Amino acid sequence: MTIDFTHLALFAAALLLTGCVSGFLAGLLGVGGGIIVVPILYMLFPALDVPEAIRMHLAVGTSLATIIPTAITSARAHYAKGGLDPKLLRALAPSILVGVVAGSIFGGKASGTTLILIFAIIALLVSIYMAFRRDSWVLAPALPTSPLLRAPIGLFIGWFSVLMGIGGGTLSVPILSAFSVEMRRAVGTASAVGILIGVPGALGFIATGWGNPLLPPFSLGYCSLIGCALIVPASMLTAPYGVRTAHAISPALLRRAFAVFLLITSIKMFMSAVGS
Template sequence: MPVPTVFDPSTLNAVTVAMLIAGMAVTGLVSGTLAGLLGVGGGIVIVPVLFWVLGLLQIAPEHASHLAVATSLATIIPTSISSMRAHNKRGTVDKDLLKLWGPAVFVGALIGGGMAMIVSGAGLRFLFGVVGLAVAVNMAIPKTLVIAAHLPQSGLVNRVIGAIIGLISSLMGIGGGTLSVPTLNAFSFPPHRAVGTASALGLVIAVPGVIGFIYAGWGIEDLPPGSFGYVSLPAALIIAPVSFFAAPLGARLAHALDARTLKRAFALFLAITSLRMLLG
């Protein structure tokens, strides 16, 4: 018999449904805490977990990858707002950097969301795994790669950096910290300030990314009930509120830990989730 590609609610009993809801809630708790702690928007947890859950629901892998990325971006919107506010209270959101990078990051993320129409599910998983592992290795080594003592002086170079971060982050379903934090560290940016600013960049990435994925998935058949384009509204509505309220906890932890601990935590979570995505 062919494997169904559309979720059939009749195949799940009450216990299974309760377990799935609880799993989404736990995902929100962990992702929100990580968003505040690492400025990553929680996508490094949400994307692989959603891909796994959608697989259990017998959603076609090609659709599952796009649904996981798009839904992750949707949940990042409220989480980033919560995390950004918490970091801003501590003065670790660099507003000058936001003005410099923000517009380019936005444009890059919008392009990335639109590219969902041509990038395959396997391509999205491969990108997540390879980029994630590269960043994890960079963060785990004793001495983080340092390119310069400050950000480039050229406005054009900074805009190119921002656009690349926005593009790749959107396609990976992450909030920007995965790329912006190590990039800022490479230019000798203070670690806590890099994390705080990354939480704000997550919002700049998530909004246009979601728009692109909704457009790319509009009218696609065989998506699960409650899908808005490639965004799964039921999953987003469970994860987002929990993640929103957990983000301030992560922000408090970020200021209680030293920079080395932050880097190791970032590298560990990123390596585990990246390997899971590469292995399928």
Template sequence: MDDLSLFSLSLLALSLVATGVVAGIIAGLLGVGGGIVIVPVLYYMFTALKIDPDVLMHVAVGTSLATILATGASSARAHYKRGSVDMDLLKRWWWAIALGVLAGATLAGNISGGALTFVFGVVALAVAANMMLRKEGSHLADKLPGSPIREVLGFLIGGISVMMGIGGGTLGVPTLTLFNYPIRKAVGTAAAIGLIIAVPGTLLSVYFGFDLDGRPPLSLGYVNLIGFMLIIPASTLTAPLGAKIAHAIDPAKLKLVFALFLGFTGLRMIYGVFF
């Protein structure tokens, strides 16, 4: 390996540690899933490192999904032990979510990096709008709708989440609370949904990106192994710091700042697709 490739590899490793640090702090501050932070940070890191634009967003999404395998399993187990996972709902809902994941991952594996970036940008804007405009405790109905609307919602959560490289929290929690779910049960159930998304999503990211040119060094398909190994410990170590800071700052203001960040990121990604 020559000096340039060693330098590039070192720069990539440092960038990925920084990604984990940022993701951990923001996750601790706001209680959001790491994927919604990891994907845009990886996107900008890979852009700065001049990774091939055709695979850049795919690798960001695939690597994020792989990290959810570890963090999601730990989170889901902790919530299950506290009784905050709605197993009855998961038994009725898992197959619709899984079908959505298969459809979304297949679509993501066969569209351009620009199209995938556009999807992330649009959904990021929607999430930001929900965070800024939705009033605390507001809901659409007193309970989840029955079949087939319930299954359609699960399909959409699975499909959109896997295309964005996020777990169940970003879309699952707002959806469940929209139908008057207690927030703790919504968060716990969404953590379990994250595993339903991450397992097949990661495997399909490996499959669709296998042996393609232009990927960062040490990538298995669209999953960057350096990112997987460095983001998880960095985010795990810094999440408590974010939680500590959160107690000293107004959470409403934090939520607004993050929503603005997410909205700006979404707009910037959409702009970058066309210009």
């Protein structure tokens, strides 16, 4: 596989910019950056002649790997500012992990179009909810106290987040908000959820993609080492700036910004699915 220097330089620059944007958004919105990384990687991988059959798998697996250090940086910053709720995180962690493991196995065997449609549909639904919801729209005054009643919530977050290659904030922020969790606390806790999803999720996609003959060079299963090497440093650098911004603007503005980014990425992925 041959890529000329100019092509490679543009590809590297795009990945660095992707890392900067995803890191900032991870800190700002608690989304783990994957909501930006996945569609951009999906668009960039043709430059490396990645076959359509595994393009979305490689984008998702690479995204899961890149969000781990960003999520750690973001979670530490939110914890220092009092935005991360350890008790809330512990309540959801077991079921989230189960959902991630199950979703990783399913995602590694699903078609690329299936992964694209899951990404697009969930992103669109969450975008609509976040754009039009009101503070009075809540499902309950708090999360269920029973572990059995909380389990479906964590399973849903873990399963669909890993299939989308996102850090959990895309789903956990609106879900926690629906259970009356204050926006900044939801965003801060969601940043730590990214760690729970990223580590086992990345390992799962590495395992399910191991030995696939369609993989490009410098891939570890469904994980591009080139993508990780360029995106991770940039995202870690910009994540703290996103956190500072999150604590400086209103929760309503955070919610609207969250909805706009999700809508844009959803439309793009729907277009990609139709093209496939």
